[in-house]
Structure formats: structure tokens, C-alpha cells
Amino acid sequence: MTVTQRADETIDRTGLEPREGTPIYLHLPFCAAKCHYCDFYSVPAEGQDVDGTLEAIVREIQLRAPRRPRTVFLGGGTPSLLEPRWLKRLLDELDRVTDFRSSALEVTAECNPESLDRDKAACLLDLGVRRLSIGFQSLRPETLALFGRVHDVQQSFAAFEAARAAGVRDLNVDLIYAVPGQRLEDWLRDLDTVLGLGPDHVSAYNLTFEEETLFKRWLDQGRLAPHPDEVELEFFWATRERLSSSGRRPYEISNFSLDGRHCRHNVNYWHNGEYVGIGPSAVGKQGLRRAGNVRNLGEYRRRILERGDALDWSESPSDGARLGETWWLGLRLTEGLSPVEAWSRAGLNPKTYGENPSAPIVRSLADQGWLEANGERWRLSQKGWPVADAVAREFLRLRDAPMGTTGALTEGG
Numbered sequence: 001m002t003v004t005q006r007a008d009e010t011i012d013r014t015g016l017e018p019r020e021g022t023p024i025y026l027h028l029p030f031c032a033a034k035c036h037y038c039d040f041y042s043v044p045a046e047g048q049d050v051d052g053t054l055e056a057i058v059r060e061i062q063l064r065a066p067r068r069p070r071t072v073f074l075g076g077g078t079p080s081l082l083e084p085r086w087l088k089r090l091l092d093e094l095d096r097v098t099d100f101r102s103s104a105l106e107v108t109a110e111c112n113p114e115s116l117d118r119d120k121a122a123c124l125l126d127l128g129v130r131r132l133s134i135g136f137q138s139l140r141p142e143t144l145a146l147f148g149r150v151h152d153v154q155q156s157f158a159a160f161e162a163a164r165a166a167g168v169r170d171l172n173v174d175l176i177y178a179v180p181g182q183r184l185e186d187w188l189r190d191l192d193t194v195l196g197l198g199p200d201h202v203s204a205y206n207l208t209f210e211e212e213t214l215f216k217r218w219l220d221q222g223r224l225a226p227h228p229d230e231v232e233l234e235f236f237w238a239t240r241e242r243l244s245s246s247g248r249r250p251y252e253i254s255n256f257s258l259d260g261r262h263c264r265h266n267v268n269y270w271h272n273g274e275y276v277g278i279g280p281s282a283v284g285k286q287g288l289r290r291a292g293n294v295r296n297l298g299e300y301r302r303r304i305l306e307r308g309d310a311l312d313w314s315e316s317p318s319d320g321a322r323l324g325e326t327w328w329l330g331l332r333l334t335e336g337l338s339p340v341e342a343w344s345r346a347g348l349n350p351k352t353y354g355e356n357p358s359a360p361i362v363r364s365l366a367d368q369g370w371l372e373a374n375g376e377r378w379r380l381s382q383k384g385w386p387v388a389d390a391v392a393r394e395f396l397r398l399r400d401a402p403m404g405t406t407g408a409l410t411e412g413g
């Protein structure tokens with residue numbers, strides 16, 4: 001069983017010590033406004049103690065950031081919203097503590113069009129950021145209004161051009177499709193317009209209605225009508241087809257890149273790798289444990305400044321839970337994963353187990369035509385891609401699976 005610890009005064013940090021090389025996720029929680037579909041922990045900056053929160057994040061960097069991270073990701077929130085003096089303070093301190101400017105293979109910052117101009121892009125480059133991810137989300141004014149976005153379409157184009165003019169080589173554009181009322185042909189036309197800009201990477205997400213968002217409430221009230229499953233599927237395949245034929249390979253369900261331009265930081269998540277999360281609500285995974293900071297700005301500041309720690313929960317997933325999670329994360333990638341990779345990424349040695357509880361699941365999914373073999377690896381088949389969530393649920397059953405203690409890895413999973 002997974003063991004969970006929750007917010008009391010202190011959570012034991014054993015096993016959560018930062019290790020050299022571990023990727024860093026920095027959560028900067030401020031946005032210009034809250035988007036209606038968003039369930040990330042982010043708040044409109046106006047009226048908040050932005051300086052106090054960022055000072056607490058600097059303190060957490062000093063206390064917890066691992067040396068020489070392989071990748072760094074500034075997410076949120078909207079990192080580009082921060083004034084240059086704050087970006088400088090955060091990134092200079094991060095470099096002083098970690099030496100990331102010489103160690104990181106990739107440093108990404110999430111940006112929104114309303115807060116990204118040429119000066120901001122040049123400032124980020126100067127501070128060691130190399131890759132920008134810009135949230136266009138849509139090219140339709142009515143959809144941007146429905147989403148509660150504060151920028152217009154022209155600002156999206158201007159932000160992209162400004163980043164290129166400043167010298168950013170790695171640029172991602174974030175888009176959302178299958179929006180209520182959206183026609184497939186309009187979406188594909190907009191996708192072509194974005195591709196005309198020449199992004200190195202595109203993240204194209206099927207709209208989802210997350211709990212505790214305005215979108216979910218509107219859905220429950222009948223004010224928003226999602227597309228039927230078969231129409232969402234048409235969007236999915238047409239999107240893959242259009243992006244693939246533009247030379248952007250689908251390396252994950254929602255992510256497409258030119259050769260070598262995939263997001264290394266995110267691939268580490270899908271490999272179920274370790275990472276350190278810093279900032280309000282940030283989650284980290286180290287060794288066999290996972291833990292997250294408190295989702296409340298005042299509480300985050302108080303805990304960091306008074307106790308030097310803002311952890312609100314931690315869990316130690318069972319062997320079965322880790323194995324199941326490794327499978328469903330790895331199957332999101334086009335390359336899939338082998339049974340040996342699944343066991344090793346889950347931190348398990350198959351030789352010490354008598355039974356391999358993932359093997360029957362893999363076999364049954366292959367029998368249904370949802371998984372296919374690719375050399376040593378298993379990956380989602382053509383039929384399996386659209387039902388990736390159902391495949392994930394199958395592997396989550398491993399959470400409570402009994403794990404034997406002798407024998408060797410059996411064939412098939």
C-alpha cells in the first residue's frame with residue numbers, strides 16, 4: 001500500500017535530500033488573470049505579496065536546490081510576468097547555488113503573450129534560459145474570451161516574433177483543441193497558421209474539464225457542451241497527421257517536435273525520473289518518495305521563513321503503485337517502454353520478485369489490440385492511442401497488487 005503523510009508541523013525528509021544532477025522545477029505562481037479551464041496552483045498577481053513570495057522561493061532555492069541539475073523548468077503561473085529584477089534575482093541565486101548555467105542541457109521558461117516582448121526574451125536568454133514555451137492556446141478571439149485569456153491573437157504572433165528576434169532558438173507553442181463549438185476545419189487552419197511561424201515544438205492538448213475550474217462548473221450547469229468522443233477522436237488524429245506531416249514528430253500523446261527539440265525536462269517525468277520541485281504547491285520526487293509544498297501563498301511564506309520547509313504532504317508509493325505508474329507514464333511516449341525499463345525506472349529489481357503482476361495486464365491490453373510490440377518495448381498501438389486513459393487505469397490496478405519476493409521477470413511485462 002502507498003503510505004501517505006499529511007500536513008502536520010514537520011514532515012520527515014529522509015530520502016528527499018537533493019542529489020547532484022536532479023532536474024529542478026521552479027513554480028512561480030503568479031498570472032495576469034486566472035484562466036477558466038486551469039487547475040494549476042496559480043493566482044492573479046494583483047493584490048498579492050509578490051515580493052514576499054519570491055523572496056521565500058529564493059530562500060527555498062538556497063535550502064534545497066540540487067547542484068548541477070540536468071534540466072531546469074520555470075513554470076507556474078506565468079514566469080514571463082515577473083519583472084526583470086525578479087527574474088535576475090531568482091536565476092542568479094539559482095546559479096550561485098546550483099551552477100545550472102554550466103550544467104543544464106535545457107532551461108525552459110513558460111511565457112504568455114501579454115508579458116513577452118523582445119526585452120523580456122533577451123533578459124531570459126541573458127539569465128541562462130534557452131527554451132521558451134508560449135501559451136497561444138487559440139487563434140480565435142471568441143475562444144480566447146471563453147478561456148479567460150488576457151491577450152489577443154496579434155499579441156501571440158508578436159511574442160513569438162519577439163522571442164525569435166531576441167535569438168531564442170528553441171520555441172514551443174501551446175495550443176488547446178476540441179473546444180466546445182470549434183469546427184475541425186477551423187482548428188486545422190489555425191494549426192497551419194501556427195506552423196507557418198516555424199515553432200520547434202508544439203504542445204497540442206485536447207481540452208479537459210478539470211475539477212474546481214470554472215469550465216467544470218459550466219459543464220455541470222450545461223453551459224458548455226463537449227464534443228462527442230468520436231469527434232474528439234477526429235480532432236486527435238487530424239492534429240497528429242497535420243503536425244507529423246510538418247516534420248514535428250509526435251513523441252508523446254500531446255507533444256510534437258522537430259528532430260532533437262523534444263522537451264528533455266518533461267521526458268524525464270514520463271520516464272518516472274527524479275526531480276526537485278521548488279515554490280508554492282511544487283511537487284518533487286526523489287528515491288521512492290514523492291512530496292509536495294503547501295498550496296497557499298501565505299502559508300508557504302510562513303513555513304519557509306519560520307521553519308525552512310513548506311512540505312504539506314509526502315507519500316511512499318508501494319512497489320506495485322510505482323510499477324503501474326511507470327508503465328502508464330512510459331506508454332504516453334511514442335517509443336513506449338520495455339519490461340526491464342519499467343522495473344528499473346520504478347526502482348525495483350525483477351530478480352527479487354516471484355510474480356510479475358504487470359505481465360497479465362500487458363498481455364490483456366495486447367490481446368485487445370491496444371498495445372503492440374516494438375522490439376523489446378511495448379507501445380500504444382494505433383487503436384490504443386485514443387484510449388490511453390483507459391490503458392492507464394488498467395495499470396493503476398497494480399497499486400494494490402501483491403508483489404512476490406523470489407523468482408525472475410516473466411515475459412511480457
Ligand code: SF4
Binds near residue numbers: 031034076077112135
Ligand atoms: S496563464 Fe497558465 S497558469 Fe496562469 S491561469 Fe492561465 S493556464 Fe493557468
